[in-house]
Amino acid sequence: MTFEIANITASTPLLVAWGILVGLVFSSVGAAGGILASVGLISVFGLQDPNQVKPMAQALTLITPLVAVPLYMR
DSSP, rough: OOTTTTTEEEEEEHHHHHHHHHHHHHHSSSHHHHHHHIIIIIIIIIOOHHHHHHHHHHHHHHHHHHHHHHHOOO
C-alpha cells in the first residue's frame, strides 16, 4: 500500500497487525497506545514528518476508545 502524501510504502498485513497491537494496548492500558502508534509510524513505517505523525496519533487516541468502550460495556 502506498501513501503518496507521506511518501511511504507499507505492507497491508503490517499495517493491520500494528493497528491491532496499538488498539489492544490502548484499550487495555490507556494512553500508551498513542505513544506506541507514534513509535510505529516513525520507526516501523518510516514517517519522518512530525506534522503527519501527531494527527495520526491523535486520531488513534480518539477512535480507539470509541470502539473499545462499547465492546467493554457488553
